[in-house]
Every structure is written in structure tokens, then in C-alpha cells.
Amino acid sequence: MRFYTTIFILFIYITTFAKGDIKTIQISDSLKELDLTEYTYLYSYKDSNTNILDAEFVYSAKGLKGINDNTIYWERFSFNNPTGIEKEYYIYFPYAVINELNVYIDENGSLVHLSSLGMKFNPNDKAIQSIGYPFLIKLKPGKTNVYINIKHYNLSLRTMSFLLSEKALIKSNTSSERIIWFWKGFFFFATLISIILYILTKLRMFIYYFLLNIGTGLLFSGELGAITDFVSKIPYNFTANIKQTGVLMAFIFLPLLINEITPIAKLRPRLWKTTFALNIIIGLTWLSCLVPASLNNKILLITTYVYNYAGPTILFLQLHLIFVAFKANKKNSLPLLIGYSVYSFALLLYIILPNLGIIKNSLQVYNMFIYGSIFEILMFMTLIGKETLSVYLERELLIKDQKNHQSDIIRAIVESQERERDNVGRELHDMIGANISVIKQQADKKNKLLINTIQSTFEMVRNLSHVLVTPLIKDNAFIDEIKDLCLLFSNDEIKINAHFHNWKNMEDTIMATHLYRIVQELLQNAVRHSSASYVIIQFIVNDDNELTLMYEDDGLGFNHDKVISNKGLGLINIENRIKIIGAEITFDSMEGQKGTTIIINLPLN
Incomplete structure (x- = not known):
């Protein structure tokens, strides 16, 4: 017992x-x-x-x-x-x-x-x-x-x-709503700015960041059940499609964005390829879940496992690649390493570890993700802004170099033309002019027609030589050279006058030569094409030591763009010289109407 x-x-x-x-x-x-x-x-x-x-x-x-x-x-x-x-x-x-x-x-x-x-x-x-x-x-x-x-x-x-208690629940809801609305405003601002900057700059980092934000937005919308704002009853597990789409976009465009900010793909090409191999696997499971029937069977279960285990792997691979970039002293690698570590930690705490049952959530389940997302937005916007500024400065420097190179080419062309003119002009004066003089001396003095023809030819050669050879402009000789030029082009059909106001001696002989050639081109165009009866050229120097060269005639107008497109050498030569001396030129002329005014402004300093 x-x-x-x-x-x-x-x-x-x-x-x-x-x-x-x-x-x-x-x-x-x-x-x-x-x-x-x-x-x-x-x-x-x-x-x-x-x-x-x-x-x-x-x-x-x-x-x-x-x-x-x-x-x-x-x-x-x-x-x-x-x-x-x-x-x-x-x-x-x-x-x-x-x-x-x-x-x-x-x-x-x-x-x-x-x-x-x-x-x-x-x-x-x-x-x-x-x-x-x-x-x-x-x-x-x-x-x-x-x-x-x-x-x-x-x-x-x-x-x-x-x-x-009811009071505690309302307080919790109010706190969550405030944080979520703050994040939404911050998020939409960053997304809008990224697409605007992409449209303006065409830099790939902005479209990658925009698509990353779209993915993050889809993920968070799914987490919040935001689709209920539009659909009162959600089709079974349809939210899973939204979240999966967001995660896939984030896993694709996050590595691409990081690679734009700091080069990681070339440092470890195999790991980079592994990342996108995992994305291909995720993408295939995502495609399979687009079929409604798959949301009720093992396919969705397999997809859930793939997302929950491939996701941390991709995050780790990117973190490792950023660390490799940091060890290699690549640009932006340190702030990106710090920021990405915080962002990955937030994702682990909010989504991955709770999904795997490793840690439990708090009452404010979204706060950690929101704080991580805000930090991520600030980090990427700062790095993208820094990178954009760097690209902008490089582009400005490149444009400046291109302009300088273009100016050098124009200057070389003009100088080459000037040398050729001098050579041809001297040949005309020294050889052909001398030969004509010999012919004139040996010609029959009684044949006045022959003598007059020889004399006329000699004058033409001398004038052409004078036009071609660069004048030696010294001290106040510029005024005399311009007036001689006006006299040379004047005839019974066209009268040309030059006026100087508040003029000072031009010490820069190179600039004086360019101005002389510009006036010469203007007068040649007037005589050949405008049928003008008069031309007035004025040189005006104001109190700020700025020169205004004003050309006026009563001839036929012209279309500037049309002349340039037809490769009118006169205007092209003028504009080339304008660029060399740093002047600005304005044309006031219209095809089919009379009168042309051309104004050139040049700082003499």
C-alpha cells in the first residue's frame, strides 16, 4: 500500500x-x-x-x-x-x-x-x-x-x-502616424528631386536612386497595407506581390546606385556577378508569383524563403564590396560604408530578423525602418549631391578646355590666313608689280591705250597688295590706316567715311590688326554684295574704356544665319576675329529690306 x-x-x-x-x-x-x-x-x-x-x-x-x-x-x-x-x-x-x-x-x-x-x-x-x-x-x-x-x-x-488600454492604443497610433507622415514627406521630396535632377543632368545615379525609392515605397506601402486606401478588400496575398516587387527593385537598383557613387563592380567582379545572379533567382520567383494561382500554393512559400534568405546575402555582399572599396581608398567609400551599415542594420532589425523569428518586434514596428530609411535618404542625397557637384565641375572644366581649344584653333586659322595674305601681297608687290613696271618702261610710249592699261593693272596690283599685307600699325597710325582703307574702297558709286570719338592711341597692335581686318571684311562685303551708296563707320570709346565699333550702310539687307549656313567666308572671318579679341557682335539686318547696322562692343582693358 x-x-x-x-x-x-x-x-x-x-x-x-x-x-x-x-x-x-x-x-x-x-x-x-x-x-x-x-x-x-x-x-x-x-x-x-x-x-x-x-x-x-x-x-x-x-x-x-x-x-x-x-x-x-x-x-x-x-x-x-x-x-x-x-x-x-x-x-x-x-x-x-x-x-x-x-x-x-x-x-x-x-x-x-x-x-x-x-x-x-x-x-x-x-x-x-x-x-x-x-x-x-x-x-x-x-x-x-x-x-x-x-x-x-x-x-x-x-x-x-x-x-x-484605449488611451495607450490611441497614443501609439498618433505617434506612429506622425513618424510615418514625416517619412512620407521626406521620401516623396527625395524621389521628386531625383527624377527632376535626372531629367536635367541625365546622370544614371539619379534614375537609379529614383527607381530605388520607387521600390522602397512599394515595399513600405505593402508593409503598411496602404493599398486599402484604394481597395476596401485586398485580394488574397496580393500585398505579397507589391512587397516582392519593391524588394526586387531595391535589390537591383541599390547595387547599381552604389557602383555609381563608388566603383565596386571592378574590384570584385565575381561577387558583383553573384549579386545579380541572386537577383535573377529572386526575379524568377517574382514572375511566378504574378500568376494569381501561385499565391495559394507552394510557389509563394518557396518565394518567401528565397526573399528571406537571398535578401540578407545580397546586403552582405554589397557591404563587403563597399568595405573592399574602402580598403582600396576609393572615392566616397567611407561615408557609404558607414551609411550602408546603418541602413542594412535597420533592414535586419525591421524585416529580415523578425521574418526569420530571430528577434521580436516592438509596438512601434515601423519606427526602426523609418529611421533607417530617413538616414538612407540623407546619406544618398548627400553623396549624390557631392558626386553631382564633382561631375558638374569636371564638365565645366571640360567645356572651358573645349572653348580654349576652339579659340586656339580659330587663332591658328586666322594667323595662318594672315601669313598667307602677307606672302601673297608681297609676291604681288615685289614680283608682279616689278614686272609690270619693267613692261611699262619698255612699252611704246605712243600707244596710250597700252600705257593706260599697264598703269591701271599696276594700280590694281598695288591696291590688292595693300589690302592683303598686314599694316604696321603704330601709335596713332590706326586712324590713318582705317581712313586709307575707306578711301581705297570708295568710288563713284559708294562713299565711305570713318569717324572717331574720344579715341585713344591703341597700344595693342594685335587687337588693332584684328579691328583693321574686321573693317576690311565689312567694306568688302558692302562693295561686293550690298549695292550701298554710303557706308559710315564709327569708333566710339566711352568713359569705361569700352570701344563700340558701329557700321551702317543703306544697302540690301541679309539673313545672318542663312549667310553663315552657306559658309559665307566674310562673316565667318569676322566672327572668328571677334572670338579671338573677346568682343561681342550684333547684327541688325533683314533680307529684302534696305539698311544694315552692325555693332561690335569690345573692352579695351
């Missing part, structure tokens, strides 16, 4: 120890907020008709975690209300992406349905509007068991819950 008594006592002890005391939530007036994770009892099945009240729940100190493979879960929470009065609380699931939640209460051995919420239900059914799902429970004095049925297939289980 004593033996059987001992066995019975030992059996009672073992079963009591094995079973343990049920962890009960004690209700008190001071209780405002409580994490329910450590009070969770679980029961799961895939296809069962078991009476839940008779089911054997197992204590789970970490609650639900990992990825669900078509299992239906039940959570049970036990409450004890010793206050003597009915207490109202909310069981709050802060995560928006849960397909279906059904809450029941045990009343006298019967399971009574309280409410149902989730993505498949109308968001207006919530007792208090919030991102997550609040369930109002009324706890009578004594003990109460609450049962929650969770249907969330083929996706990561993010079903932590909190017990909150």
Missing part, C-alpha cells in the same frame, strides 16, 4: 512539474501596456476538426515565428481580473500584413466570436482606426480565456500582439 501511495504522489508531482502553471495575465488598474508574447499558448493544425476548447495548447515564450507553410494557428491568452469590475482592453496586432485574424472568448465552456479583422476584411471594421488590427475585449471579474485564430499562409509570421 505504501508503495502505491508513493507511486501516486510521484505521478502527481511529475505531471504537475511537466505541465507547469499556466501563465496568466493579471489585470490591474495600473496596467496600460503589455507585450503578450511571453504569455502565448499555441495550437496548430493543417486540417482538423478538433474542438479548440479541448485542444492541447503548448506554451511558446517567443510566440509565433518563422514562415508559415499552410498551417492554421490558434493562440490562447489567459487573463485574471481581480479588480471586481469589468475592464476593457485592446489586443493589438501592430503589423498590417496579416491575412485573417478571428478572435473568440470562452464563456461558460462555449466559444463566442468577438470580431474578425485582416487584409481580407474591410479596414473600416476596426474599432479604432490604426495601421494594425485592434480587438476590443471586455474582461469580466475572474478568469477569462481569449482565443485568436490566425490564417496567414505561405508568408512570414509577424503576429506579435500587445494588450493596450
Whole structure:
């Protein structure tokens, strides 16, 4: 008898120890907020008709975690209300992406349905509007068991819950909404700026950053369940498509953006190719999930595993590549290493580690992601701005070099023309002019026609030589040279006059030569093409030592662009010399009308 008594006592002890005391939530007036994770009892099945009240729940100190493979879960929470009065609380699931939640209460051995919420239900059914799902429970004095049925297939289980008073829930919602709205404003500003800058600059980093932000926005919209703003009831697991699209875009364009900021692809080409090989795998699973039927079978489950394990791998590879760039002293690598480390840490804390069930979330489930995203926006905008400024300065320097090179070419062309003119002019004067003089001396003096022809030819050669050879302009000889030029081109049909106002001696002989040649080209054009009867040229120097050369005639007008397109050498030569001396020229002339005015402004300093 004593033996059987001992066995019975030992059996009672073992079963009591094995079973343990049920962890009960004690209700008190001071209780405002409580994490329910450590009070969770679980029961799961895939296809069962078991009476839940008779089911054997197992204590789970970490609650639900990992990825669900078509299992239906039940959570049970036990409450004890010793206050003597009915207490109202909310069981709050802060995560928006849960397909279906059904809450029941045990009343006298019967399971009574309280409410149902989730993505498949109308968001207006919530007792208090919030991102997550609040369930109002009324706890009578004594003990109460609450049962929650969770249907969330083929996706990561993010079903932590909190017990909150109404005041605490409203306060939490208000805090979350403020942070989210602040992030939205910051995010939309950065996205808008990036696409505007891409349109203006055509730099690839801006389109990569824009598409990265689009991906981040899709991911976060899915996390927030923002599609409910447009669709009252979300098609089953459609939010998964939105999130998957956002993640895929982020994983593609984040490495491309980083490579634009600091060169990482060439440092470790194999790792770079590995990154995009993983993206191809993710992309294939993403494509398969675009078929609606796949959202209800193993394909979505496989895709969830791929995203949850390939994602951290890609983040690690990029972090390693940035570290390699830092070790190689590549530009922007240090701030990018710091910023990307913080960004990756935020993603790990918010999405990856909770999805894998390694850590649990807090009530403010989105805050870590938002802070990381804001930091990422500031980091990338700073680095992109710095890189853009560098590109802009390089482009300005290149344009300046191109202009200088173009000026050098123009100067070389003009100098070459000047040398050729001098050579031809001297040949005309020294050889042909001398030969004509010999012919004139030996010609028959009685043949006046021949003598006049020879004399006329000699004058033409001398004038042409004078036009071609660069004049030696010294001191105040510029005025005399210009007046001689006017006299040379004047005849019975056209009168040319030059006037000088407040003129000073021109010490720069090179500039004087260019001005002389410009006037010469203008007069040649007037005589050959304009049919003008008069030409007036004025040189005006103002008190700021700025020269204005004004040319006026009453001849036929012309179309400047048309003449240039037809390669009119006279105007081209003029504009080349204008560029060399740093002057500005304005044409006032119209084809088919009389009169032309050309104004040239030149700082003499």
C-alpha cells in the first residue's frame, strides 16, 4: 500500500512539474501596456476538426515565428481580473500584413466570436482606426480565456500582439502616424528631386536612386497595407506581390546606385556577378508569383524563403564590396560604408530578423525602418549631391578646355590666313608689280591705250597688295590706316567715311590688326554684295574704356544665319576675329529690306 501511495504522489508531482502553471495575465488598474508574447499558448493544425476548447495548447515564450507553410494557428491568452469590475482592453496586432485574424472568448465552456479583422476584411471594421488590427475585449471579474485564430499562409509570421488600454492604443497610433507622415514627406521630396535632377543632368545615379525609392515605397506601402486606401478588400496575398516587387527593385537598383557613387563592380567582379545572379533567382520567383494561382500554393512559400534568405546575402555582399572599396581608398567609400551599415542594420532589425523569428518586434514596428530609411535618404542625397557637384565641375572644366581649344584653333586659322595674305601681297608687290613696271618702261610710249592699261593693272596690283599685307600699325597710325582703307574702297558709286570719338592711341597692335581686318571684311562685303551708296563707320570709346565699333550702310539687307549656313567666308572671318579679341557682335539686318547696322562692343582693358 505504501508503495502505491508513493507511486501516486510521484505521478502527481511529475505531471504537475511537466505541465507547469499556466501563465496568466493579471489585470490591474495600473496596467496600460503589455507585450503578450511571453504569455502565448499555441495550437496548430493543417486540417482538423478538433474542438479548440479541448485542444492541447503548448506554451511558446517567443510566440509565433518563422514562415508559415499552410498551417492554421490558434493562440490562447489567459487573463485574471481581480479588480471586481469589468475592464476593457485592446489586443493589438501592430503589423498590417496579416491575412485573417478571428478572435473568440470562452464563456461558460462555449466559444463566442468577438470580431474578425485582416487584409481580407474591410479596414473600416476596426474599432479604432490604426495601421494594425485592434480587438476590443471586455474582461469580466475572474478568469477569462481569449482565443485568436490566425490564417496567414505561405508568408512570414509577424503576429506579435500587445494588450493596450484605449488611451495607450490611441497614443501609439498618433505617434506612429506622425513618424510615418514625416517619412512620407521626406521620401516623396527625395524621389521628386531625383527624377527632376535626372531629367536635367541625365546622370544614371539619379534614375537609379529614383527607381530605388520607387521600390522602397512599394515595399513600405505593402508593409503598411496602404493599398486599402484604394481597395476596401485586398485580394488574397496580393500585398505579397507589391512587397516582392519593391524588394526586387531595391535589390537591383541599390547595387547599381552604389557602383555609381563608388566603383565596386571592378574590384570584385565575381561577387558583383553573384549579386545579380541572386537577383535573377529572386526575379524568377517574382514572375511566378504574378500568376494569381501561385499565391495559394507552394510557389509563394518557396518565394518567401528565397526573399528571406537571398535578401540578407545580397546586403552582405554589397557591404563587403563597399568595405573592399574602402580598403582600396576609393572615392566616397567611407561615408557609404558607414551609411550602408546603418541602413542594412535597420533592414535586419525591421524585416529580415523578425521574418526569420530571430528577434521580436516592438509596438512601434515601423519606427526602426523609418529611421533607417530617413538616414538612407540623407546619406544618398548627400553623396549624390557631392558626386553631382564633382561631375558638374569636371564638365565645366571640360567645356572651358573645349572653348580654349576652339579659340586656339580659330587663332591658328586666322594667323595662318594672315601669313598667307602677307606672302601673297608681297609676291604681288615685289614680283608682279616689278614686272609690270619693267613692261611699262619698255612699252611704246605712243600707244596710250597700252600705257593706260599697264598703269591701271599696276594700280590694281598695288591696291590688292595693300589690302592683303598686314599694316604696321603704330601709335596713332590706326586712324590713318582705317581712313586709307575707306578711301581705297570708295568710288563713284559708294562713299565711305570713318569717324572717331574720344579715341585713344591703341597700344595693342594685335587687337588693332584684328579691328583693321574686321573693317576690311565689312567694306568688302558692302562693295561686293550690298549695292550701298554710303557706308559710315564709327569708333566710339566711352568713359569705361569700352570701344563700340558701329557700321551702317543703306544697302540690301541679309539673313545672318542663312549667310553663315552657306559658309559665307566674310562673316565667318569676322566672327572668328571677334572670338579671338573677346568682343561681342550684333547684327541688325533683314533680307529684302534696305539698311544694315552692325555693332561690335569690345573692352579695351
